[in-house]
Amino acid sequence: MNVTIIDVAKKAGVSPSTVSRVISGSTRISAATTKKVKIVMEDLGYHPNLMAKNLVSRTTMTIGLLLPRNADEAFLDIFFSEVTRGILSKATRAGYDLLLKTGKSEQEELEAVTRLVKGRRVDGIILLQSRLDDTVIRYLQQESFPFVLIGRDRERPDILTVDNDNVQAAYDVTRHLLELGHRRIGYASGPLELVVSADRHEGYRRALEEAGIEPQPGWFVSTELVRADSTSAVRALMDRPDRPTALVVMDDLLAFSLLNSLSELGYSVPEDMAVFGFNDNPMSPVSSPPISSVDIGVYHLGLEAAGLLLRSVKGEQPEQRRVIVPHRLIPRESSQPIKVT
Amino acid sequence: MNVTIIDVAKKAGVSPSTVSRVISGSTRISAATTKKVKIVMEDLGYHPNLMAKNLVSRTTMTIGLLLPRNADEAFLDIFFSEVTRGILSKATRAGYDLLLKTGKSEQEELEAVTRLVKGRRVDGIILLQSRLDDTVIRYLQQESFPFVLIGRDRERPDILTVDNDNVQAAYDVTRHLLELGHRRIGYASGPLELVVSADRHEGYRRALEEAGIEPQPGWFVSTELVRADSTSAVRALMDRPDRPTALVVMDDLLAFSLLNSLSELGYSVPEDMAVFGFNDNPMSPVSSPPISSVDIGVYHLGLEAAGLLLRSVKGEQPEQRRVIVPHRLIPRESSQPIKVT
DNA sequence: CTGAAAGCGCTTACAG
DNA sequence: CTGAAAGCGCTTACAG
Structure with missing residues (x-):
């Protein structure tokens, strides 16, 4: 014994x-x-015995991280590793442990979260995405359980969130391309149900309109189409008479697919198409050509989220409910001034 | 309530x-x-209430993963993300949760593990490295607490482990370089206190000796020297009259450093130096030149480790105490036949 | 097939 | 400053 x-x-x-x-x-x-x-x-x-202690004190010194992916897909995207690194760093320093949970659908996520909350397994939860009318968020709110969302929820501006200013970031990228002389600028989007996709599209649109340019529907490429058949999607784009000379791409991973297809079809980057991505994947600087990207400070998103959550768990009123992590444009060879043709 | x-x-x-x-x-x-x-x-x-349940049933349905790094350094190396992905995948399917722990020194690791074990926070633990006379392993063994080591412990062949055949893998790589015509083949090592470093060095040595070549001490580059000043280390290597024409490099991340220094000093790969790395980093195929590497199946290491641990937790006698995950050589442009000079 | 009782290993008012 | 007692929310022999 x-x-x-x-x-x-x-x-x-x-x-x-x-x-x-x-x-x-x-x-x-x-x-x-x-x-x-x-x-x-x-x-x-x-x-x-921590189980006994937790049972009576109703506190676990553990925070839960919900990865909105299948277990074998979580951590495939470096975004997840980086955000976990940030969370782990802050949590460890504060004496908290980190419990990993996955859910590949809203239903699975809700189940996982319910078990965490009702089972009193964690003191607070970090979420990595929000859907429209997100049932997970609604549940946590109704249970008054401490949680922080990395991202933004349009319907509930009152919840604790850590996010980039994605509208501004996409605006900045588009402005940058405009200043390089590009006029026909396309947009390659992430999953449409995610707020981050909408925000970046909004910033893109705004910059173009300010410049007196009407964004054409034909300049829009969706991640679903690319995933299904990247080459067809790219061909459809390039076959247009008014084809773009530059693309704002929502994620560097998506940019890699597009680059492959462009090269397959005989186009070269940046000569035929300038490309500016997001999230500054470690592979972006070493790819050929090196891909311009936006460093969104993923590690800091995690760090801030954990900090905010821990304050909430301890019952402190955070001075601000929305933390914005700054972004930074990193132009590389994939985005060059437009060729005079 | x-x-x-x-x-x-x-x-x-x-x-x-x-x-x-x-x-x-x-x-x-x-x-x-x-x-x-x-x-x-x-x-x-x-x-x-899982806390109450755990207290009386003495089981947590949770496994702990000990990351042998500072919290803010864990997950910087993709090895950690990939192994976590494998573990998470297996654990989730079996209905187990994953608790992350970090420790930047043997002392910290031992403390973390003691708290997990005595606090009855987890049912079993996965370790990612072993040192000589490892106190963490000794403690777990003496407590008869279920654990699996990813790697190998030379002094305790009886513990549960999942590993590659690293001797064979390095042997294969060296043979491959020999077959490309290289005779003077150097070795860039990882931290010397790790068994994996010793194993790969052993395979390298064996292949050379079989070919009748005496490995020269001057052909050996240590990760410590590279980390301190990569360019000096490379210069010292290249200034030798008998400088190698090929390098076996223990990790692709180390290979990246070496490539940078080689290029800085005006040497090109593979013309002046063939390079063959390990662990098949996602950046290796896209780097210039693409780096030859050994895919060691990191995801599978995690998967198998979790499987083995879960069987042990349930009191089943595993059919084998040492699981070997196969490796696979992926030659790329960085390792070409020797130039006839 | 079901219940009463004891117990897991702690914490926390309450009382002194 | 310290102790006796009750209780956190479960499970598990034991008995019927």
Whole structure:
């Protein structure tokens, strides 16, 4: 059997309550007693049973991270590793553990979260995406369970979130391409149900319109089409008489697909098509050509999210409910001034 | 207050024991009672408190993964993401959760593991490295706590491990370079205290000696030197009259450093130096030149480790205590036949 | 097939 | 400053 608080109490000649108080560092315990108990704990190699502790104190010193993917797909995208790294870093420093959960559908996610909440397995939860009318978020809100969303929820501006200013970032990228002389600028989108896709599209649209350019529907490429058949999608785009000379691409991984297809069809980047991606994948600087991208500070998104959550868990009122992590444009060879043709 | 097993029992007109049995799917419960209780659970939105359950059943349905890094450095190397992906995939399918722990020194690791074990926070632990006379492993063994090591422990062949045949893999790589006509083949090592470094060096040495070549100490580059000043290390290597024409490099990340320094010093790969790495980093195929590497199946290492651990946790005797994950050489442009000079 | 009772290992008012 | 007692929400022999 493992050594319990009772064993320590007996050997130290005090009550279990006293031992408990020594462990929790409670005041109002004499220095002599504290010392005596600590020696006995050391002697016996005592470590508290955290399950028992959690049960009665209703706190776990653990935060849960919900990965909105199938278990074998989580961490395929470096976004997940980087955000986990940020969360882990902050949580560890604060003495919290990290529990990983996955869910490949809204239903699965809701189930996972319900088990975490009702099972009292964690003190708070970090979410990595929000859908329109997200049932997971609704559930957490209704249970008043501490959580932070990395991203933005359009319908509930009051929840705790950490996000980039994605509208501004896409605006900046589009402006950058405009300044390079491009006029026909296309947009390659991520999944349409995600707010981040809508936000970046919005920034793109705004920059073009400010420049007096009407974004053409034919300049829009969806990730679904690319995933199904990247080459066909690219061919359809390039066969247009008004084909774009530059593309704003929502994710570098998507940009890699597009580059492959462009090259397959005999086009070269940046000569025939300038490309500017997002999320600054580690492969972007070493790809040929190196891909221009936006560093969105994924590690910092995780760090800030964990910080915000921990404050919320401790019942502190955070000074701001929406944290914005700054972005940074990194132009590389894939986005060059337009050729004079 | 949350709804407990007692609330369910009252409303269903049975005892808490019976509700407990229904939850655990115990036999010897009448179909009628089972149905009645299940309806009430649904009605009340009952979910068991896992802390209470864990406390009495002494099982957590959670496995711990110990990342031998500082929290903010874990997941910087894709090896960690990939192995986590494998573990998560297997664990999730088996209904287990994953708890992440970090430790930047042996002392920290031991502390983290002690807390997990004594605190009864997890049912088993996965380790990602072993040192000589590893105190963490010794502790787990002495506590008879279920654990699996990804890697190999020279002193304790009896523990559960999942590993590549690293001696063979390095042997294969060296043979490959020999067949390309190289005779003076160097070796760039990882941290010397790791078994994997020693194993790969052993395979390299063996292949050379079989070919009647004496590996020169001057052909050996250590990761510590490279990390301190990659360019000096490479210059020292290249200034030798008997400088190597090919390098076996223990990790693609190390290979990237070496490539940079070689290029800085005006040498080109593979013309002046063939390079063959390990671990098949996602950047290796897209780097210029694409780097030859060994795919060691990191995802499968994680998958197998979790599988082995889960069997051990359930008290099953695994048919084999050492699982070997196969490796695969992927020659790319960085390793070409030797130039006839 | 089902229930009463004891117990898992802690914490926390309450009382002194 | 310290202790006795109750309780956190479950499970599991034991008995019938």
